[in-house]
Amino acid sequence: MPSKIIMATRNKGKVTELRKLLEEQRVDILTLADFPELPEVEEDGLTFADNSVKKAKTTAEATGFIAIADDSGLEVEYLKGRPGVHSARFAGEPADDARNNEKLLACLKGVPPEQRKARFVSVIAIAVPGGETYTTMGTCEGVILDEPRGNGGFGYDPLFYVPVFEKTFAELSTEEKNKISHRGEALRKATVILRRLLENSEV
Ligand SMILES: O=c1[nH]c(=O)c2ncn([C@@H]3O[C@H](COP(=O)(O)OP(=O)(O)OP(=O)(O)O)[C@@H](O)[C@H]3O)c2[nH]1
Numbered sequence: 260m261p262s263k264i265i266m267a268t269r270n271k272g273k274v275t276e277l278r279k280l281l282e283e284q285r286v287d288i289l290t291l292a293d294f295p296e297l298p299e300v301e302e303d304g305l306t307f308a309d310n311s312v313k314k315a316k317t318t319a320e321a322t323g324f325i326a327i328a329d330d331s332g333l334e335v336e337y338l339k340g341r342p343g344v345h346s347a348r349f350a351g352e353p354a355d356d357a358r359n360n361e362k363l364l365a366c367l368k369g370v371p372p373e374q375r376k377a378r379f380v381s382v383i384a385i386a387v388p389g390g391e392t393y394t395t396m397g398t399c400e401g402v403i404l405d406e407p408r409g410n411g412g413f414g415y416d417p418l419f420y421v422p423v424f425e426k427t428f429a430e431l432s433t434e435e436k437n438k439i440s441h442r443g444e445a446l447r448k449a450t451v452i453l454r455r456l457l458e459n460s461e462v
């Protein structure tokens with residue numbers, strides 16, 4: 260049984276969620292924080308899948324480990340799917356959650372609740388060094404509030420309200436968020452593939 264895989268991300272919020280989801284797999288998990296010398300991958304794809312595959316493949320080839328990447332974002336109906344693949348840098352460079360949330364609220368100022376529907380999307384890519392790349396997807400439906408609620412999570416979590424739970428993502432624990440989130444859904448599907456790869460790999 261191989262011992263190590265790498266998460267191709269620099270986002271600490273994602274690392275916390277992904278580690279929790281992979282807790283039961285008997286595998287050591289490295290992240291890009293363990294490889295500070297690796298350059299940033301430019302996320303210039305038009306889709307979540309393009310970017311996710313690029314991050315996973317680049318990291319697998321650079322490190323020699325099976326790599327898992329997540330590319331994700333928020334699609335707001337009223338904004339015709341924006342910020343979408345540009346969610347991390349919605350308010351410009353450098354990426355900043357607080358400024359992104361302020362911009363989102365400004366874009367939706369005065370828009371009534373029934374027109375504030377949104378969904379999170381996550382595409383997970385698993386890349387085998389010198390081999391195949393696999394992708395899975397997850398989504399989660401919600402509504403954008405007109406002010407933040409809760410202190411957990413990251414990104415737009417305090418504004419993303421899930422009606423069935425009557426809570427924002429930022430009011431849920433990591434376990435609760437993982438049960439219903441876009442990333443949880445995508446990674447549960449990816450885990451089936453990962454287990455098979457790990458059983459057949461020497462890495
Ligand atoms: O409130 C949120 N709860 C979530 O669960 C969530 N998932 C994604 N996002 C947003 O979408 C961007 C992804 O962009 P992204 O996939 O390029 O990730 P990133 O640049 O942060 O890290 P990396 O994995 O690329 O290193 C993030 O920065 C966030 O703004 C989320 N916001």
Ligand SMILES: [Mg+2]
Nearest residue numbers: 270302330347
């Ligand atoms: Mg990114």
